[in-house]
Amino acid sequence: MSKRIGVIFLGPPGSGKGTQAQRLAGTLQIPHISTGEILREAIAKATPLGQQAKSYVENGDLVPDSLLLDLIRERLQQEDTEKGWILDGFPRNVAQAAFLEELLQEFTDTVWYAINLEVPDEVLIDRLLHRGRQDDTVETIAHRLEVYHKQTEPVLGYYRERNALHSIDGHRSLDEVTDSLTAIVGR
Numbered sequence: 001m002s003k004r005i006g007v008i009f010l011g012p013p014g015s016g017k018g019t020q021a022q023r024l025a026g027t028l029q030i031p032h033i034s035t036g037e038i039l040r041e042a043i044a045k046a047t048p049l050g051q052q053a054k055s056y057v058e059n060g061d062l063v064p065d066s067l068l069l070d071l072i073r074e075r076l077q078q079e080d081t082e083k084g085w086i087l088d089g090f091p092r093n094v095a096q097a098a099f100l101e102e103l104l105q106e107f108t109d110t111v112w113y114a115i116n117l118e119v120p121d122e123v124l125i126d127r128l129l130h131r132g133r134q135d136d137t138v139e140t141i142a143h144r145l146e147v148y149h150k151q152t153e154p155v156l157g158y159y160r161e162r163n164a165l166h167s168i169d170g171h172r173s174l175d176e177v178t179d180s181l182t183a184i185v186g187r
């Protein structure tokens with residue numbers, strides 16, 4: 001039996017993580033797990049998670065790690081991840097990356113890839129302004145980029161030090177990016 005596959009999408013807001021994750025999930029028939037989507041759904045339903053996360057998401061700040069760690073552990077063990085999983089939006093800081101590393105050490109049946117989509121800031125801003133999500137305002141986009149550079153970019157170094165980072169030029173057509181991704185994931 002082939003190993004379980006794990007794909008971890010890194011890259012700034014607007015780099016195309018969600019778009020490419022959805023494509024890959026369709027091809028590989030494995031779930032696309034977006035922490036942003038999980039949080040937005042929880043906010044819309046006003047669940048306890050949503051109530052705690054709301055102000056952070058609206059302001060473009062990272063929600064506290066304590067809200068997400070158990071959730072990720074449980075989600076990666078659900079039945080639909082039998083063949084694999086795609087993480088989009090997690091890890092978002094070094095503490096989350098260290099948590100995931102420990103979790104992956106328990107998953108000895110999983111071969112995983114950390115993918116970084118590289119796109120210049122000015123292109124990201126333009127893409128996000130055209131996407132039009134509630135947190136896609138000029139001010140919140142600027143803040144999310146600042147949070148990305150301060151808190152999430154160090155995660156790239158974390159994977160690079162482990163020789164586990166695959167960077168892709170994300171400033172190309174959707175199909176070109178997908179082709180590079182498929183070449184790395186190799187299935």
Ligand SMILES: Nc1ncnc2c1ncn2[C@@H]1O[C@H](COP(=O)(O)OP(=O)(O)OP(=O)(O)O)[C@@H](O)[C@H]1O
Nearest residue numbers: 012013014015016017018019127131170172173174
């Ligand atoms: N290669 C591309 N070329 C042009 N536009 C793109 C490309 N990839 C994604 N987009 C568009 O850019 C916007 C942002 O893409 P997407 O939502 O996938 O980014 P993301 O990295 O998941 O962002 P976030 O972290 O904010 O959720 C979307 O409107 C999407 O259609």
Ligand SMILES: Nc1ncnc2c1ncn2[C@@H]1O[C@H](COP(=O)(O)O)[C@@H](O)[C@H]1O
Nearest residue numbers: 035036056057060061062063089090092
């Ligand atoms: N892994 C995360 N840690 C903290 N906060 C997170 C995480 N993933 C998502 N968030 C929050 O949700 C919004 C939207 O996320 P997208 O990935 O852009 O959909 C993000 O700004 C954080 O507030």
